Amino acid sequence: MMRTRPLKVALLGCGVVGSEVARIMTTHADDLTARIGAPVELAGVAVRRPSKVREGIDPALVTTDATALVKRGDIDVVVEVIGGIEPARTLITTAFEHGASVVSANKALLAQDGAALHAAAEEHGKDLYYEAAVAGAIPLIRPLRESLAGDKVNRVLGIVNGTTNFILDKMDTTGAGYQEALDEATALGYAEADPTADVEGFDAAAKAAILAGIAFHTRVRLDDVYREGMTEVTAADFASAKQMGCTIKLLAICERAADGGSVTARVHPAMIPLTHPLASVRGAYNAVFVESDAAGQLMFYGPGAGGSPTASAVLGDLVAVCRNRLGNTTGPGESAYAALPVSPMGDVVTRYHISLDVADKPGVLAQVATVFAEHDVSIDTVRQKGRNQGSGDEVAVDQGGGGRREGEASLVVVTHRASDAALRGTVEALRKLDTVRGVASTMRVEGE
Ligand SMILES: NC(=O)c1ccc[n+]([C@@H]2O[C@H](COP(=O)([O-])OP(=O)(O)OC[C@H]3O[C@@H](n4cnc5c(N)ncnc54)[C@H](O)[C@@H]3O)[C@@H](O)[C@H]2O)c1
Numbered sequence: 001m002m003r004t005r006p007l008k009v010a011l012l013g014c015g016v017v018g019s020e021v022a023r024i025m026t027t028h029a030d031d032l033t034a035r036i037g038a039p040v041e042l043a044g045v046a047v048r049r050p051s052k053v054r055e056g057i058d059p060a061l062v063t064t065d066a067t068a069l070v071k072r073g074d075i076d077v078v079v080e081v082i083g084g085i086e087p088a089r090t091l092i093t094t095a096f097e098h099g100a101s102v103v104s105a106n107k108a109l110l111a112q113d114g115a116a117l118h119a120a121a122e123e124h125g126k127d128l129y130y131e132a133a134v135a136g137a138i139p140l141i142r143p144l145r146e147s148l149a150g151d152k153v154n155r156v157l158g159i160v161n162g163t164t165n166f167i168l169d170k171m172d173t174t175g176a177g178y179q180e181a182l183d184e185a186t187a188l189g190y191a192e193a194d195p196t197a198d199v200e201g202f203d204a205a206a207k208a209a210i211l212a213g214i215a216f217h218t219r220v221r222l223d224d225v226y227r228e229g230m231t232e233v234t235a236a237d238f239a240s241a242k243q244m245g246c247t248i249k250l251l252a253i254c255e256r257a258a259d260g261g262s263v264t265a266r267v268h269p270a271m272i273p274l275t276h277p278l279a280s281v282r283g284a285y286n287a288v289f290v291e292s293d294a295a296g297q298l299m300f301y302g303p304g305a306g307g308s309p310t311a312s313a314v315l316g317d318l319v320a321v322c323r324n325r326l327g328n329t330t331g332p333g334e335s336a337y338a339a340l341p342v343s344p345m346g347d348v349v350t351r352y353h354i355s356l357d358v359a360d361k362p363g364v365l366a367q368v369a370t371v372f373a374e375h376d377v378s379i380d381t382v383r384q385k386g387r388n389q390g391s392g393d394e395v396a397v398d399q400g401g402g403g404r405r406e407g408e409a410s411l412v413v414v415t416h417r418a419s420d421a422a423l424r425g426t427v428e429a430l431r432k433l434d435t436v437r438g439v440a441s442t443m444r445v446e447g448e
């Protein structure tokens, strides 16, 4: 039976995502009403710049006082798409205190304060949904929270930042420069308000923290996630990756330890084989692999950023929360019963691609190999290119030439799996060798 009183929605923020949420709420109003079982009404829109013309939004709904809007008392659902920590955090907790459920796209806030926000939602018997916070339009939070609730997830690996995937893809396929590609991603609405969050890996790390927490039923905060951005990735790295039949992606990797007693979460650029499905994820698309005991391998793929795709996830949550409200119930809250410790990056086992500039003279290769052996890191392949190309080297690889000087050779070592601590120790020791003039790049190799 159709309820006549509309469910009232307060929209906080009307930027890239918020404006699309408002548009879809208006254009799909009849379908939303039919799916929910009651009309949904946009009851107020909090903005920072009230003078801006907002197509399709009644100016009478616009306010600069977000606090007064969430305190009104008649709001059923607050949609928070402002971003950042404050005032978003206080607005969300105030919303719960005043009887509203919350839909948010704010991964930075959820990664930092998810536990407290979940506790506040539970205390007030309200919902906190945030499908849009991880991998934009791709259904990922609810499949992990609900569809896989009966399985045991062991690993989540993927591309969860659209901006950096867009930039890396452009650099790889068109040879575009970093800044040019970043400007384009920003103009297309993919980047965060401060794109440092994207390119330095903070955004992906926040998403990794959220994913790891939900996947492993534990608490993982942003600070627990090892993070390296993609600003240091160069054209020479791409050339090197190509020589190995790889490309470079910024990956988020969350793993349960083999003994099940701890977890790790990390974000860093990595080489992956061109044959791996993640290698063909282009532009601002995201893709996430989930590996679980019973299901095996699942892959989630789709648009990871942008106003309209992100609004799709927000609207999906809005429908779910409205249905819960009509049924006087709430969806699943935080599940952190496993309380697993997060191990440091040094414990992670992975492979490394190391590119060295070395003195082009006899014995250097043996010296370098000894350092690897001393650190218990086993070498898979070595490739060398000196001034006399093809002079007995097994494979000659052009590392782009870069800053290599007269009398120098380039040595590329790819290791077998070893602990990150052992690999780092190896690189430090290599730097100290007189014959090693520089470590041009070190990059992990994943997905093999
Ligand atoms: N853009 C994307 O592709 C995308 C994808 C997924 C999640 N998100 C998340 O969605 C949220 C919004 O992102 P966006 O891209 O729309 O950002 P945006 O900067 O385009 O929009 C945010 C809006 O909030 C407004 N605002 C700031 N403070 C305010 C306040 N106190 N009261 C009212 N309005 C205020 C700003 O003026 C701006 O218009 C962020 O948490 C972001 O991480 C964005």
Ligand SMILES: N[C@@H](CCO)C(=O)O
Binding pocket: 133, 134, 135, 136, 160, 161, 162, 163, 164, 190, 191, 192, 198, 203, 304, 305, 306
């Ligand atoms: N800035 C984010 C938005 C989606 O969360 C990205 O590029 O992926």
Ligand code: NA
Binding pocket: 131, 132, 133, 134, 135, 136, 137, 138, 139, 140, 141, 313
């Ligand atoms: Na999502």
